[in-house]
Amino acid sequence: MKLLNQSVKYLSLSILLIVSIWSVVFYISMLDEIEDRIDDGLANYKLLVIQKAAGDSTVVTKSTFDESNYAIQEISPAVALAMKDRYVDTLMYMQDEDDMEPVRMLTTAFQNNNRYYQLKVINSMVEEDDLIEDLFWSALWLYIILVVSIIIINNLVLQKLWTPFYSLLNQLQQFRLGKSKQLPQITTHTREFNDLKNAVNALLQHSVETYNQQKQFIENASHELQTPLAIATSKLELLLEKSNLSGTEAESISEVLQMLERMNKLNKSLLLLTKIENKQFFQNEPVNINTLARQCISNLEDFAAYKAVRIQLTEAAQTSIHINTSLASTVLLNLIKNAIIHNRAGGEVSIHITEHALTICNTGAATPLDAAHIFQRFYKADAAAKGTGLGLAIIKAICNLYGFTIRYNYNNQQHCFTLLFTGSA
Amino acid sequence: MLYLPGYSICITLFNLQARYSHFFPDFTGKMQAMKILIVEDEPELQKAIADSLAREHFVTETAGTFDVAMEKLGVYNYDCILLDIMLPGGDGLQLLQELKKTGKQENIIIISAKDSLDDKLAGLELGADDYLTKPFHIAELNARIKAVLRRKTLDGKNTIETANLQLNLTERQLLVNNQLVPLNRKEFDILNYFLLNKNRLITKNALAEHVWGDHIDQADNFDFIYYQIKNLRKKLQSCQAGVEIESIYGVGYKMIEI
Structure with missing residues (x-):
């Protein structure tokens, strides 16, 4: 009310x-x-x-x-x-x-x-x-006149008085952290409203600063990690080339290299996430999903062959969307790669492209995934998995950026991810 | 000889080597040692890169700051410059601009911690030949340097020749003893990478990243690479190629001449 x-x-x-x-x-x-x-x-x-x-x-x-x-x-x-x-x-x-x-x-x-x-x-x-009776009617009339006058006065005067408040409220509803550049502004002589505006803006300013600092921190931390990672990787690779290493020594070095590589992947994924959330990808162009899907499949066919997984592509339509090419291939590669990795030997991956959607289904574990959590950062169904735990979070972030929808469901013993391109130009 | 204040004795020695290296034939006997300037502010990375390049018989010099790099570039000529964008005292891209103004023809590979498309485009637009993001594999850096150097000394043919192999990069064809050996796309890329890193260890990681791209995870420890290597080995053996791919401790591979 x-x-x-x-x-x-x-x-x-x-x-x-x-x-x-x-x-x-x-x-x-x-x-x-x-x-x-x-x-x-x-x-x-x-x-x-x-x-x-x-x-x-x-x-x-x-x-x-x-x-x-x-x-x-x-x-x-x-x-x-x-x-x-x-x-x-x-x-x-x-x-x-x-x-x-x-x-x-x-x-x-x-x-x-x-x-x-x-x-x-x-x-x-x-x-x-x-x-x-006379008195009752007089009182009733008095009452009606009073109420009507109050309504009119309220509407005229109060509404005028509350205008800055509603304006502030409206601006606050529109305000999005990281998106809105200007803090809400109102012009009023009412002290309470000015106090409210100042209090709200101080709070918003603080949130914006914290948000920016956090974004900046992830970006800086990731960048700062690149150089030590580069040094460690180069040094170990050079060390591996020394001829007087024993087999076990070389293996240990190689294992450390693998870990560094994993750190590097994690780091790059975090940077990518930050970049997507900071909207640092501006170069959008029409991308043919069919062509891209075929490219991704060919890119992963060796891997699929090794895992004895068959990839099937059915194209019900030619679909083109306006998107950054590298982000589009990130989405497709991640989805297809997941479908291969989390498959069983002799299993299959079926990719279906329609006018507005792309569905990737794969055979695999007999239990459905936890649809509520799989898109969260660092969520891993299998704690021992070697992935970064960021793949689906990145896909979700890209979908959010372009207004796409990504859905997971499990039916007929198939894990299906559906990407709806609705909302795209 | 020009002495600039602040230079360490070490760099001076490098200079000597760099300046007079053209008197000495390269170990391969084919060409004189190429000179490479490493512009990188992190001493440990400088050293690692220099160590790796020394194995390839390149002559290297290092510059840790913008000013030192500018001074060196003003005085000497290099065949290739490895350029870090974020430098103490200035921006690597600015250095690139200065180089372009003077009309120097150096090959430039940008090495940056920033995997930013804007920087990449700006760098390539300013005349850089390649852009490598940190961290990188030694083998990858090696391959990139050789690729840009070869482009410079092209002489009209874009071919890598080793032993009895001729790898034509334009036609994407392999000739062994002048006989065409059909290779699929991946096999070609793998062979190319091996030839650019001859006698050097290539880890499975580096190979996977180069051939299959950044997206491939280290799922199953890259064992799927083994099948590609196996096929390539078979092909090389059956046509009696003068090279072979050695497995090194199960961590990677090395191509050697037989």
Whole structure:
């Protein structure tokens, strides 16, 4: 729910409560005031009637209300002396309304010429139902007007006030580490938003720096390793050429050379990954996947023959994509090479090219690979494997760079990698 | 004789050797020793390269900084320059530019720790003949140097001749005793590599990288190479070639003349 609607929700709820409480309190005090006024009027009227009765003896004979507002009855002195002024709300028939209407009635007693009388004075009251109804509608209208005004004010004023915030939010959503060059910017005089922007930008700046440092570190570390590797390799190769080595010595040297080679491969793979992630490959050109696949197969045929693996290529379409040639061959060579290495003797690799996809399936282990992890760096299903553990990570990075999709699945006892070229130009 | 301050006695000796080497025939008796300048700031790598090149009877000199390299290039002529791009005191590419300005015709092989296509293109555009990324195999460096040197002294034919073998690089053909011996692509590449590294040990790693490319893993210890070597050996034997491929301790191979 938007902040704007949230605030409207809470405001309308609290205003509803306030208006309701206010209406009740207002009603009670209003009613109280009205009764007070009527009671005063009745008390005054009572005095007037008593005064009049003192001068005019016919007054005391008026035993019914009829057209006037009082009625007098003679009562016994004992009753009269025990009587106190009593105000009650009662109902009385009103001619114009043709209904019983509420009236306020004062019952009192007075003495006139040594005779005692009971005097009832009445005054018509407001109808409580009507009062409540009127009050309810007024309160409701007040409430509606308040809520509508709040919504309008919120929309106009708050939306204007929150514009920098939404702008900042939008820019933050677009922000990508390593891709976005500019930090989010807003122009506002609101201190909170400026503080927020500054805090966010400080955090982003820090992240960007860390990210760059990390990238730079991998690149520098790999570069710095090249020279020592070169020295060690050259020296050992020269040492191997010395004629006075024994077989076991030579083998040990060769094993060290193998390890250096492995380090070198690892190093080069890391550099390649960094380069891909830094988007340092710009030279894209149309590459025919069919031709490239055939080249890769011919490149690996000796290896496949040695492993007694048959490679089959079926081409359902001629597919050309816009990509860096060396990256494209890295992807294909890696996939095909994996399919050969992780195969069994007498097994096969089938490569299928369609208009938008390339599928490479191979026979091999009877259990499927862990699809969730195989594309992670340094993930190895077999810890003793001699590979760098970066091959599939590199393929994944290249796919990400070009918007391709790479998928693994296992069916019919075949490990299949599918490369979808969708998203490419 | 020109003495430049800061030069070590060692370099001066090299200079002497370099300057007067043309008086002496090469050990092969065919041509005078080629002079190679190694521009590399890492002394250990300088030494390793120089050691390897000495085995090929090349005369080498070294320069560890941009300025020393500039001075040497200003005074002497070299047949080949191995140039590191990242040098103390300057950029190797800048050195290349200076060389081009003076119109010198040296063969230049860039040796760089940076496997960057931009640097490679820039280097080749500035007139470098080849680009080798560190770390490299001694055999690979050897082959590259010989390839550029041969291109320079081509005399119209691009052929390697050893014993009774003639390897025509343009036609990609092998003639033994003037008889054509058919070779497939890989066999040709292997033979070419062996001839460029005659009498030198080639490790399986170096061979695999040169012939099959960088992508081939060291899966199964490159045992698949053995089959190619076996086929090539058979072909060489059956046509009575004057060379043979020796296995060395199971770590690599060496081509020798019989």
